[in-house]
Amino acid sequence: MAKNFTSRKENYSQWYNELVIRADMAENSAVRGCMVIKPYGYAIWERMQANLDKMFKDTGHQNAYFPLFIPKSFFNREAAHVEGFAKECAVVTHYRLKNSKDGKDIIVDDDAKLEEELIVRPTSETIIWNTYKDWIQSYRDLPLLINQWANVVRWEMRTRLFLRTAEFLWQEGHTAHATKEEAIEETEKILHVYEEFAEKWMALPVLKGLKSPNERFAGAVETYCIEALMQDGKALQAGTSHFLGQNFARAFDVKFLSKENKLEYVWATSWGVSTRLMGALIMAHSDDKGLVLPPKLAPIQVAIVPIYKKNEQLEEITKKILPIKEALEKRGITVKYDDRDTQKPGWKFAEYEFKGIPVRLAIGPRDLENGTIEVARRDTLEKEILNITDIDIKVANLLDAIQSNLYEKALAFREENTFKVDTWSDFKKQIEKGGFILAHWDGTEETEQKIKEETKATIRTIPLNNTKEKGQCVFSGKDSNQRVVFARAY
RNA sequence: CGGGGUAUAGCGUAGUCCGGUCAGCGCGCCUGCUUUGGGAGCAGGAGGUCGCAGGUUCAAAUCCUGCUACCCCGACCA
Numbered sequence: 001m002a003k004n005f006t007s008r009k010e011n012y013s014q015w016y017n018e019l020v021i022r023a024d025m026a027e028n029s030a031v032r033g034c035m036v037i038k039p040y041g042y043a044i045w046e047r048m049q050a051n052l053d054k055m056f057k058d059t060g061h062q063n064a065y066f067p068l069f070i071p072k073s074f075f076n077r078e079a080a081h082v083e084g085f086a087k088e089c090a091v092v093t094h095y096r097l098k099n100s101k102d103g104k105d106i107i108v109d110d111d112a113k114l115e116e117e118l119i120v121r122p123t124s125e126t127i128i129w130n131t132y133k134d135w136i137q138s139y140r141d142l143p144l145l146i147n148q149w150a151n152v153v154r155w156e157m158r159t160r161l162f163l164r165t166a167e168f169l170w171q172e173g174h175t176a177h178a179t180k181e182e183a184i185e186e187t188e189k190i191l192h193v194y195e196e197f198a199e200k201w202m203a204l205p206v207l208k209g210l211k212s213p214n215e216r217f218a219g220a221v222e223t224y225c226i227e228a229l230m231q232d233g234k235a236l237q238a239g240t241s242h243f244l245g246q247n248f249a250r251a252f253d254v255k256f257l258s259k260e261n262k263l264e265y266v267w268a269t270s271w272g273v274s275t276r277l278m279g280a281l282i283m284a285h286s287d288d289k290g291l292v293l294p295p296k297l298a299p300i301q302v303a304i305v306p307i308y309k310k311n312e313q314l315e316e317i318t319k320k321i322l323p324i325k326e327a328l329e330k331r332g333i334t335v336k337y338d339d340r341d342t343q344k345p346g347w348k349f350a351e352y353e354f355k356g357i358p359v360r361l362a363i364g365p366r367d368l369e370n371g372t373i374e375v376a377r378r379d380t381l382e383k384e385i386l387n388i389t390d391i392d393i394k395v396a397n398l399l400d401a402i403q404s405n406l407y408e409k410a411l412a413f414r415e416e417n418t419f420k421v422d423t424w425s426d427f428k429k430q431i432e433k434g435g436f437i438l439a440h441w442d443g444t445e446e447t448e449q450k451i452k453e454e455t456k457a458t459i460r461t462i463p464l465n466n467t468k469e470k471g472q473c474v475f476s477g478k479d480s481n482q483r484v485v486f487a488r489a490y
Numbered sequence: 491c492g493g494g495g496u497a498u499a500g501c502g503u504a505g506u507c508c509g510g511u512c513a514g515c516g517c518g519c520c521u522g523c524u525u526u527g528g529g530a531g532c533a534g535g536a537g538g539u540c541g542c543a544g545g546u547u548c549a550a551a552u553c554c555u556g557c558u559a560c561c562c563c564g565a566c567c568a
Contacts, residue, residue, distance in 0.1 A: 003529065032559075088567070157491060157566065237568060307527050346528040364527055
């Protein structure tokens with residue numbers, strides 16, 4: 001058992017906070033609400049980035065980079081959009097510092113006031129659409145499929161490492177299309193990319209669906225999302241894809257000449273996932289012994305620990321291990337051979353366990369004699385002694401097995417914690433216990449708002465391809481033709 | 491941003507009510523020897539302007555004021 005580590009049952013949010021720090025993923029910085037992502041945490045993020053980036057490129061997108069700063073005037077072009085972000089924007093007002101009169105301090109130089117304030121981007125729609133205006137003239141310029149990897153700032157009052165920080169890293173895709181249908185198709189295509197990434201790489205099952213008007217992105221016509229269930233029964237929005245209609249095209253006057261020689265506004269989408277995925281990854285699989293990582297995203301997939309008394313023994317073990325390490329690496333597996341003499345084997349075991357390394361191999365004098373090796377898997381904590389022959393194949397298979405086991409486990413958890421509820425009293429009871437609640441909703445914002453006020457639960461998503469069934473709204477009793485997904489959320 | 495709590499060595503903490511050998515303990519760190527199949531043992535050692543800034547007092551970790559950060563609850567938010 002990990003020493004002095006809060007269990008999930010004791011205090012879930014403390015468990016999460018301690019885990020992030022102790023697994024060496026991130027820490028709070030000197031700047032309020034902003035985190036330092038440490039090398040181990042960043043390595044996981046880099047793996048996410050690399051895979052997502054490939055998926056974006058495979059679907060025809062290109063990367064570009066737009067400025068961190070956005071002129072204030074851009075913001076009030078799209079009314080809903082301003083309203084959505086105005087309250088959490090950092091604003092740059094000056095461009096120079098100077099020494100104070102007594103020379104003891106550095107102060108803002110009042111003479112260096114910006115004519116127009118700059119907003120640190122909370123998202124980039126405005127600067128990007130202002131730019132697209134010049135890039136798009138003809139239907140031949142469409143579709144325009146751009147993604148950028150960037151940091152954004154949203155001045156949050158209450159922050160938590162990875163889940164909600166004032167500055168975070170993300171990717172934001174911004175595309176322009178000639179037709180509404182094509183833009184919607186793009187929005188859904190990206191949603192599918194997100195779903196595939198979550199399920200295949202993060203081993204995280206997600207619900208795909210639409211947001212209710214209350215939860216929709218400011219400026220979007222329709223917001224699609226993938227929604228995951230965490231181990232404490234709370235929902236977490238893992239990614240969003242927005243159909244923006246012609247809202248930004250109108251606001252920034254982005255028109256193109258169609259084949260029919262008609263001047264038309266373009267149709268837009270935007271979509272993003274952020275370092276919040278790190279929080280989802282952590283909370284989906286980890287346990288009371290620390291982090292559990294799916295092999296496909298683990299920076300180190302296999303750790304090898306030698307057990308020895310004398311230096312000659314270590315040399316012997318190393319001779320045995322290096323070919324194994326090479327064979328594993330040939331299969332694309334990342335391996336760390338930990339031959340440090342400064343830590344003892346038991347210490348290393350505990351360390352790799354806490355950091356969620358999927359597979360640990362240990363080899364000592366007994367194994368040398370018997371031609372065996374100890375194989376331990378992080379997800380189930382099982383250990384077995386295997387014959388060393390073809391160990392690379394066995395480990396590769398084990399990594400695959402761990403990857404799918406984590407997914408299956410998370411899926412089973414979600415299924416066990418998804419409930420159909422038909423009465424208001426059952427709804428209130430169930431929401432206290434957590435999980436996804438499938439209930440009828442009359443489709444009005446008022447009802448959603450009231451449910452939120454009384455239970456803190458929101459509509460997480462209206463699933464795509466939802467089963468249609470007649471019923472009565474769980475709150476108002478009015479007619480409804482489908483169930484939607486309610487939960488308390490991060 | 492409102493309410494509550496916390497801040498003492500790298501980490502975790504005792505001491506704060508009742509000012510005066512109170513700056514102590516555990517882990518970690520350094521040196522040496524013995525150890526090494528689940529967080530090693532012994533011996534020696536280094537490390538702290540008690541969050542920051544003021545104030546009260548002969549004397550402040552301890553009392554007062556302000557500030558900052560973190561945690562919990564709420565509001566806001568994706």
